[in-house]
Amino acid sequence: MSETPQGHHVVIVGAGFGGLEAIRRLKGSGARITVIDRRNHHLFQPLLYQVATATLATSEIAWPIRHLFANRPDVTTILGEVVGVDPDRHVVKLEDGSEISYDTLVLATGARHAYFGHDEWEEVAPGLKSLEDAVKLRRRILLAFEWAERETDPARREALLTFVIIGGGPTGVEMAGTIAELAHVTLKDDYRRIDPRKARIVLIEAGPRLLPAFPEDLSDYAAKALRSLGVEVMLGEAVSSCDLKGVVYDGKHLAAATLVWAAGVAASPAAQWVGAPADRAGRVIVEQDLTVPGHPDIFVIGDTALSKAPDGSPVPGIAPAAKQQGTHVADTIRARLKGDTKPRPFRYKHAGNLATIGKRLAVIDFGWTKLRGALAWWIWGIAHIFFLIGVRNRLSVALNWLWIHTTGQRSALLITQGRSATSSKAKRSRADNAP
Template identity: 45%
Template sequence: MSDQKHAIIIGGGFGGISAAKELRNSGIKVTIIDKNNHHLFQPLLYQVATAALSPGDIAVPIRAIFGKSSNVRVVLGEVTEINKQEKSLKLKDERTFDFDYLVVAAGAQYNYFGNDDWAESAPGLKSISDALQVRERILLSLEEAEQIDDPKLREPYLTYVIIGGGPTGVEMAGAIAEIAKRNMMRDYKNFSKNESRIFLVEAGPQILNGFPKSLAEKARESLEDMGVSVLLDTPVTEISDSRVQFKQGAIETPNIIWAAGVAASPLMSSLDEPQDRTGRVIVNKDLSISDYPDIFVIGDAAHLEEEDGNPLPGLAPVAMQEGRYVGKIIRNNTPSKDRKPFHYVDKGTMATIGRAKAVADVKGMKFSGFIAWILWSVIHIFYLIGFRNRIKVFVEWMWYYFSFKRGVRLITNRFSK
């Protein structure tokens, strides 16, 4: 009977992949379980949704990452239950796995704040499938508008509503504005770019909450210069098939995109641990859970407060640093009493707004415009896994920058109604 320790990692996102990389070619058996077979670079999903990049540019098979690591196994499956007492877990297909160490990096899903029926009319951007659905809706809407001669009747099809003023919402609004105001319009003859309307709807008083107010204001001004109407202090009260309702009125459109908040995976509840209001598990300073030093929760699924009392944000750099930290603990079999508390090194926050437009806050230094866009581009390309992906995305972006052309604009009817 082998005495080799077994570490299971749930989730092939930034946190899970980073933990597994620390453990590859070690003396520990590693199993990565994910319901998808690929690692996805989520920050660039909006580029797929707006036809700037193809899905293969921002995703890579998990098996390809660890193909040369003999101790790492990849299992395609969905974990539905964790038994922390017995150190076992169960998949949706009833398979069970035992573990010595467990790293839960199950990620997050969009939070519709109790209105889950809104998801069908207002999809979010958490998967390639989501991005393709949004892309298809945008393209189909343009085709519908092209067939209608009455400007009033085609107005809904040339209207876009993005709900949520965080980085994803801002990036999506800017990308759609570029499509609607410049890029694709030359291909359509029956309407003009001036008929397009883009709304970014935020329930709070500021977009990019968490960014310095000065940068958030610059982002708002840049969006409005691009033709985006930014609606602040405007909570959504109802969403139907082709309508967004607010207290102040409503907007008719089939093009509704949700980017207004996330909640932890429902799997977190099976750990039977204290959770915050979004479902994230409250973890110890070493990212383990109470009384179980060999079970760790990281990334979007973990609630860990910084020195100022605020929880760490659900960002890729946070998940990656947590993954490396936990991986080293497991690799070295570090006892809980000897573990140094996890400390996040904040390398800055940034968001892109459009072509050569972005905002960045790096160690107190604030950038906007072209310089911030260059920083954003370099950092995001650097985080892409695989040399081929980096080169391909760089070439695609340069082509887009100089030609103003978009990439894949195919309609397959996969998501059409």
């Protein structure tokens, strides 16, 4: 970390949607840019559930960060983990003790799933935020069918064929619908002793309806559509316990081997790094111009920030919002470099909410109009292919979806990673037999 040429130095922590957009918009600004991420790839999170459900391959929704900026000599990429910030000395601290100094700092470090004080649930009910999460979930879902095929005890077999998704937001709805499609369509002829069509997919939501960010009639439509796909939708039921045997909700025990957590997120610890005020989810409460109170040279954007839309409502934690914030930060930095230092308030423009339900069904709320069903699904699919990076990945994802929707076959039904399948089984069996 020694060579530091002249020029204003912008350090961007996190290469999600917000961070990438800021880098793009700073092209030609004259600033030197360093982007730091603890992973080597940008992840297209809206399609992550398709990796978890064996639809897409990991390389179709992830891009090496430094490769995206190979033709930008002003951008330096560092694979590293930020562990702190010293705002007085203007340095970012990395995990190996080294420091990187900045003139302007942009924190875009995103969020992780939160377990509301029950961190021990993470091991049994993993969430879905990274490629590793997705591959782990894919592995657990596919292994559950494998173990069921070998299981002779009917009760245990039934537990292995029960999949519980906790949380009825977009991720929960997408996971439930796609697991149902996987079990009831893709895998239906693959087993000899079990019938995957009899697998139970249970979606549990503590609130009174699915997709709370959508209008009520779209929530009702989503619940009806999921039920027609064979998903059991439980509303107004809070989960009080998760373990290797299943879940307890509303006093009832449901035996299930596979749990998926889609119930809540918490921001990264950026607020602690800079000593900024934060809300209960850990998000930095930023000024109107997205800076940290008292630190006009530190911006916080994306899921790490709590900012307000013009109507006073919080800006939602979705990709378009993070991108708009990245654009705003870049524009502010460009203006400052030209000597214009007047505060520039961020104005969020909400384009709409989209969620897919299952094969060829989706809901869209544009505000001025609402869509549901097959047309919404086509718009959803085209929009997502458009926002993927690069011609190659667009081709590859389009080919994959075309294939799945015409043949019903999935190409990524692979169990990889971690301990061997059989040693996991042994471990789980022991756990199942424990008192």
